[in-house]
Amino acid sequence: MPMTAALAGLAAASMAGVPLLNGFLSKEMMLTEALGSGILGGLAWLIPVLATLGSVLSVAYSLRYVRNVFFGPPATDLPKTPHEAPFMMRLPMLLLVALCVLIGLLPALMVTGILEAAGQATILAPRPELHLAIWHGFNLPLLMSAIALAGASPSTACAAPCSASSASSPSATR
Numbered sequence: 001m002p003m004t005a006a007l008a009g010l011a012a013a014s015m016a017g018v019p020l021l022n023g024f025l026s027k028e029m030m031l032t033e034a035l036g037s038g039i040l041g042g043l044a045w046l047i048p049v050l051a052t053l054g055s056v057l058s059v060a061y062s063l064r065y066v067r068n069v070f071f072g073p074p075a076t077d078l079p080k081t082p083h084e085a086p087f088m089m090r091l092p093m094l095l096l097v098a099l100c101v102l103i104g105l106l107p108a109l110m111v112t113g114i115l116e117a118a119g120q121a122t123i124l125a126p127r128p129e130l131h132l133a134i135w136h137g138f139n140l141p142l143l144m145s146a147i148a149l150a151g152a153s154p155s156t157a158c159a160a161p162c163s164a165s166s167a168s169s170p171s172a173t174r
Helices: 004-014 021-037 046-070 087-105 109-121 138-159 162-168
Strands: none
Touching: 004 021, 004 046, 004 087, 021 046, 021 087, 021 109, 021 138, 046 138
């Protein structure tokens, strides 16, 4: 199931916040806001730490999902042999992954108008300024993203595949 594995891998990479995909932009905005939050007073440092930990977990479950479903041990005791789905069944996933890539590469062009309209309809006060771009330079949210990507990768790679999901999941390596 190479096409399904590739599409699922790109979708998981977006969920993990890999650069040049829309999930990276979302994670960067979330981490930027976490850094600016002062709601806990003297414990305000805790919010960015917890946000980074949440990012580590999102990378870990994304990696684990792809590894266990598509690269784990072959499934056994299935009534039918797993196979690639017909094109029309893959089309929705293909469209969503294409949007993940397009929004990640061209964020201002793809979604600024939609976000402006949504903000105008829902926020009565002056809307916050919107800066959608692929690159905001080397900054603390980027470092937090790098920590999440680097921190989850070794722990996920070293963890044994989940036997319950591997036993019932198709493997793309067949």
